[in-house]
Amino acid sequence: MYKVFVNDKPLFLTNEISKETNFQIFLLESIDIKQLIVKMFQNKIQKAYLYHPDEKQIMKTLKSKIPVNKAGGGLVYNKKGEVLFIFRGGKWDLPKGGTEKGEEIEETAMREVEEETGVNKLTVTKKLQKTYHVFKRSGNYKLKITHWFEMHSDFDGIPFGQIEEGIEKVAWIHPNEMSEILKNSYENIKLLFEEEKLTK
Secondary structure (H helix, E strand, C coil): CEEEEECCEEEEEECCCCCCCCCEEEEHHHCCHHHHHHHHHCCCCCCEEEECCCHHHHHHHHHHHCCEEEEEEEEEECCCCCEEEEEECCEEECCEEECCCCCCHHHHHHHHHHHHHCCCCEEEEEEEEEEEEEEEECCEEEEEEEEEEEEEECCCCCCCCCHHHCEEEEEEECHHHHHHHHHCECHHHHHHHHHHHHHC
């Protein structure tokens, strides 16, 4: 199953129908995906399942309907076990950004962390899951697929936000403060921390 966030609301691409009643269920062959996304952006639909026996086919169809942005990002730990967060647009987020031509996705993730926060001396320790979300820019909908990497940094300077990316502040967050920070973050970021808990 794929979990795609549309305006921070979940759209599950699935080949199994569960008996949950508070989700609207749509069949891939009988729904206009673009219209479904518009309705989710307009808050007319809060959460939905998109069903097809082959869930890869649903993702393929989604990618054919709206342009895809590929991005790389980092869940960065320092020597104290704190996690690097950025604050932008009123929410806490993790550093990430789009790939440049000829770049490996891991290189993108490391470059974006450094550009957005000033934090360097990075080592990738493992690949995390991909997250999917639909955003709207200049009236157009796009699907952002972010490849996440867990990283460690020996950086001991003061991180700073990339102004032109609208980053208001950068902070190392202690594990004890994490649940508070995540209350004001995005659903796909919360997913990464659920995964971290499972693997730690």
